[in-house]
Amino acid sequence: MSPPRAATxxxxxxxxxxxxxxxLTLLALSAGSALLKLGSFNTVINLGISVLKTLLxxxxxxxxxxxxxxxxxxxLLGFVWLAMLIGLALFDFMTRTAVPAPWQ
Amino acid sequence: MSAAASEIARDERTAPVExxxxxxxxxxxxxxxxxxVFLSTEILFFGVLFASYTVCxxxxxxxxxxxxxxxxxxxxxxxxxxxxxxxxxxxxxxxxLKLDQRRSATWLLVGTGLLGVSFLVxxxxxxxxxxxxxxxxxxxxxxxxxxxxxxxxxxxxYYFITGFHSLHVLVGxxxxxxxxxxIHGGAFGPRRYTTLELTALYWHLVDIVWIFVYPLxxxxxxxx
Amino acid sequence: xxxxxxxxxxxxxxxxxxGLRAWLTTHDHKRIAILYALGITFFFFLxxxxxxxxxxxxxxxxxxxxxxxxxxxxxxxxxxxxxWFFLIPSIPATLxxxxxxxxxxxxxxxxxxxxxxxxxxxxxxxxxxIAALLAGGVDTGWTFYTPFSTMFSNSNVFxxxxxxxxxxxxxxxxxxxxIVTVHSLRTSGMTWFRLPLFVWGxxxxxxxxxxxxxxxxxxxxxxxxxxxxxxxxxxxxLGGDPLLFQHLFWFYSHPAVYIMILPAMGLISEIVxxxxxxxxxxxxxxxxSMLAIAVIGFLVWGHHMFVSGMSMYAGMVFSMLSFIxxxxxxxxxxxxxxxxxxxxxxxxxPMLYALGFVGLFMLGGLTxxxxxxxxxxVPLTDTYFVVAHxxxxxxxxxxxxxxxxxxxxxxxxxGKLYPEGWAxxxxxxxxxxxxxxxxxxxxLGYEGMPRRYYSYLPQFQVLNVLSSAGASILxxxxxxxxxxxxxxxxxxxxxxxxPWNARGLEWQTTSPPPKENFLHRPVxxxxxxxDQPLAGERAS
Numbered sequence: 011m012s013p014p015r016a017a018t019x020x021x022x023x024x025x026x027x028x029x030x031x032x033x034l035t036l037l038a039l040s041a042g043s044a045l046l047k048l049g050s051f052n053t054v055i056n057l058g059i060s061v062l063k064t065l066l067x068x069x070x071x072x073x074x075x076x077x078x079x080x081x082x083x084x085x086l087l088g089f090v091w092l093a094m095l096i097g098l099a100l101f102d103f104m105t106r107t108a109v110p111a112p113w114q
Numbered sequence: 115m116s117a118a119a120s121e122i123a124r125d126e127r128t129a130p131v132e133x134x135x136x137x138x139x140x141x142x143x144x145x146x147x148x149x150x151v152f153l154s155t156e157i158l159f160f161g162v163l164f165a166s167y168t169v170c171x172x173x174x175x176x177x178x179x180x181x182x183x184x185x186x187x188x189x190x191x192x193x194x195x196x197x198x199x200x201x202x203x204x205x206x207x208x209x210x211l212k213l214d215q216r217r218s219a220t221w222l223l224v225g226t227g228l229l230g231v232s233f234l235v236x237x238x239x240x241x242x243x244x245x246x247x248x249x250x251x252x253x254x255x256x257x258x259x260x261x262x263x264x265x266x267x268x269x270x271x272y273y274f275i276t277g278f279h280s281l282h283v284l285v286g287x288x289x290x291x292x293x294x295x296x297i298h299g300g301a302f303g304p305r306r307y308t309t310l311e312l313t314a315l316y317w318h319l320v321d322i323v324w325i326f327v328y329p330l331x332x333x334x335x336x337x338x
Numbered sequence: 339x340x341x342x343x344x345x346x347x348x349x350x351x352x353x354x355x356x357g358l359r360a361w362l363t364t365h366d367h368k369r370i371a372i373l374y375a376l377g378i379t380f381f382f383f384l385x386x387x388x389x390x391x392x393x394x395x396x397x398x399x400x401x402x403x404x405x406x407x408x409x410x411x412x413x414x415x416x417x418x419x420x421x422w423f424f425l426i427p428s429i430p431a432t433l434x435x436x437x438x439x440x441x442x443x444x445x446x447x448x449x450x451x452x453x454x455x456x457x458x459x460x461x462x463x464x465x466x467x468i469a470a471l472l473a474g475g476v477d478t479g480w481t482f483y484t485p486f487s488t489m490f491s492n493s494n495v496f497x498x499x500x501x502x503x504x505x506x507x508x509x510x511x512x513x514x515x516x517i518v519t520v521h522s523l524r525t526s527g528m529t530w531f532r533l534p535l536f537v538w539g540x541x542x543x544x545x546x547x548x549x550x551x552x553x554x555x556x557x558x559x560x561x562x563x564x565x566x567x568x569x570x571x572x573x574x575x576l577g578g579d580p581l582l583f584q585h586l587f588w589f590y591s592h593p594a595v596y597i598m599i600l601p602a603m604g605l606i607s608e609i610v611x612x613x614x615x616x617x618x619x620x621x622x623x624x625x626x627s628m629l630a631i632a633v634i635g636f637l638v639w640g641h642h643m644f645v646s647g648m649s650m651y652a653g654m655v656f657s658m659l660s661f662i663x664x665x666x667x668x669x670x671x672x673x674x675x676x677x678x679x680x681x682x683x684x685x686x687x688p689m690l691y692a693l694g695f696v697g698l699f700m701l702g703g704l705t706x707x708x709x710x711x712x713x714x715x716v717p718l719t720d721t722y723f724v725v726a727h728x729x730x731x732x733x734x735x736x737x738x739x740x741x742x743x744x745x746x747x748x749x750x751x752x753g754k755l756y757p758e759g760w761a762x763x764x765x766x767x768x769x770x771x772x773x774x775x776x777x778x779x780x781x782l783g784y785e786g787m788p789r790r791y792y793s794y795l796p797q798f799q800v801l802n803v804l805s806s807a808g809a810s811i812l813x814x815x816x817x818x819x820x821x822x823x824x825x826x827x828x829x830x831x832x833x834x835x836x837p838w839n840a841r842g843l844e845w846q847t848t849s850p851p852p853k854e855n856f857l858h859r860p861v862x863x864x865x866x867x868x869d870q871p872l873a874g875e876r877a878s
Contacts, residue, residue, distance in 0.1 A: 040333065052336075057326075060325050071314075077146075088549070102581070104649075106649040133445055134446035148515075148518045154548065155510055155551070161553070169582055170571060
């Protein structure tokens with residue numbers, strides 16, 4: 011039996027350290043901006059930063075940039091399905107109209 | 115059997131190819147795919163809690179803002195930094211193992227595990243603090259003000275989410291420390307690293323869950 | 339095969355490694371399939387006992403046999419056992435486990451030890467559920483609606499919730515295993531569009547298993563936590579919302595019904611194909627519809643909540659999506675019918691089950707459309723109309739398909755032929771008994787008889803008695819296969835490799851197959867090649 015293929019790509023250490031630096035910077039931005047009075051933008055910014063951090067972790071630490079299309083699709087499925095759950099359930103909660111009882 | 119082949123056969127650091135697979139590459143790709151499918155199930159598992167949180171927050175946005183101010187933002191931020199760092203350590207550990215740097219790999223994994231343990235310790239301290247402040251629904255909860263109900267809901271979700279997350283951290287730490295010991299003992303190497311790779315994927319997911327937990331729990335309404 | 343060949347043939351998977359220990363530690367997907375089959379048969383009969391008690395109780399309007407509390411516990415047990423311990427694992431874990439690797443030309447599934455673990459989880463969950471029964475039962479209904487399940491029920495909710503939680507992981511791991519198997523282990527020449535439709539059905543089912551079940555798991559955990567701590571997100575007195583539970587529960591439980599029907603649909607395509615001697619009409623449409631059902635099926639759950647207090651606008655959206663999800667199912671019914679046209683049809687028992695499936699599934703599906711219209715659902719919800727609808731699709735559909743599949747592949751799994759005469763008789767008896775049991779329930783529901791009530795108004799008695807009578811015939815219909823299939827294990831004629839002259843890789847190996855499935859790695863050139871004779875095919 012021939013030995014298996016050697017790993018095709020070894021990411022240099024510096025890449026990981028740069029990504030960590032970016033993640034920690036984003037964390038600081040997130041915490042810092044939360045202290046500013048930005049109304050609903052606070053949430054938008056914070057969740058946006060979370061999405062960015064997630065993309066960085068998935069792309070570099072989890073090697074999604076080198077992965078097969080199949081694993082990339084699989085990694086997206088959970089998020090898409092969760093979006094469907096939250097989206098449609100929220101649609102119910104946000105479109106309810108109070109129907110008063112006859113005696114009210 | 116040729117000398118090279120028998121050397122490989124004797125080399126315990128080559129994963130045996132199970133009979134349903136044609137070769138080691140197919141086996142590794144299948145294992146990786148399987149782990150990603152499992153991670154998708156974890157996203158949906160935690161997703162229920164995020165969905166519940168979203169619904170409740172939309173219904174009680176002011177109450178949730180006030181409740182969030184009762185959490186320890188400094189601790190939460192440090193915990194996030196700790197987990198992000200631990201992710202980078204384990205990623206470096208996988209890299210080291212692929213390059214046959216067993217000592218580095220072992221220490222990187224031990225570091226990851228220790229950071230995970232410190233996360234749990236910090237979190238335990240948070241729980242204790244919240245207990246002294248009467249913020250534990252069902253056990254000791256008493257909050258004044260018009261938003262008491264919403265605060266109780268928030269903290270229910272807080273304990274559920276962080277509780278399940280901490281369980282996952284504990285499992286991850288255990289797996290990582292066991293792997294560290296086995297790498298030190300020579301069980302894995304550049305031709306046998308899939309187990310570590312998959313464990314790292316699990317750990318990164320645990321990190322990603324926390325990446326979303328952090329702003330939703332600790333950063334709501336911080337501007338007062 | 340002459341005596342010399344038989345003596346020198348390699349041992350089949352049943353003959354290698356005898357003994358309880360060998361079976362309980364097996365990694366062989368075929369043995370795991372049989373372990374599952376034993377489990378689900380046991381649970382089917384448990385659920386059937388509960389059904390018998392229900393129908394006996396409902397034979398008289400006063401419901402004196404069981405009384406209110408016991409009746410609630412009986413229909414809850416019936417629902418929990420039939421949904422989670424019979425229907426959901428039935429086709430995927432038994433026939434799916436056995437056939438999937440064979441059909442794609444593989445030696446086993448991707449993760450054999452995970453497969454065995456799935457079975458142990460299934461049995462462990464079942465143990466907890468039986469414990470709940472022995473401890474006095476659960477009276478919340480299989481749907482565990484809050485706040486009753488979290489706050490007011492005095493029954494053993496914890497035990498059953500733990501049981502279903504554990505079994506949920508069995509489902510998840512099975513689905514995971516199958517997805518990776520289909521992607522990774524197809525043999526040479528087995529491209530995606532040469533896969534048997536049963537494999538497509540199992541694949542679509544596995545997607546649903548993997549994406550829906552985790553939601554159920556966490557939702558059940560939340561019930562347990564809320565019940566145990568007295569606080570949670572479902573209690574309106576604390577600012578929570580019981581409808582949140584319903585959204586989370588039905589997000590899983592509606593796709594769950596597609597877990598029950600998609601494998602059946604794939605299976606029926608195999609049988610119809612074989613007994614019309616044709617490739618199924620519209621193969622690609624059949625695969626796309628199964629995938630469409632799997633995906634769109636996740637977007638329709640609100641149709642269980644039309645009268646719950648959900649927003650009217652959400653109701654409209656869910657209703658429209660529910661109409662849309664019916665379209666791929668209808669395409670499949672058209673295609674099966676088109677396959678029959680000008681086919682060389684023969685009426686062996688599996689084909690009788692398949693034809694029964696197509697008709698009964700269609701009826702059940704059409705009544706589903708009726709219920710998908712909110713205006714019609716308002717008077718029909720929580721009546722026997724709903725009960726009849728889901729029994730038509732689940733029993734007239736899934737169970738008939740499962741039995742058809744058991745008969746069709748029985749020779750392959752056991753190496754024995756079942757007695758055809760008895761099998762046809764049982765299939766027809768079952769069809770008649772089923773319709774007598776459940777058709778009157780449509781009328782009862784339309785006339786307003788509520789479900790989950792232990793007693794009813796006297797004017798409903800005639801139809802209830804008809805339904806109970808039908809149930810007794812249906813019961814005989816179920817017991818008969820158990821008897822003659824067991825009989826055939828000892829006295830049945832030996833089946834050859836391919837008693838049906840069917841196409842498909844599973845028929846190219848011995849009956850029963852050897853442990854490694856194929857002695858020579860199969861190579862695929864074409865699927866469903868009924869237009870060409872098999873090598874060495876003789877007229878039967």
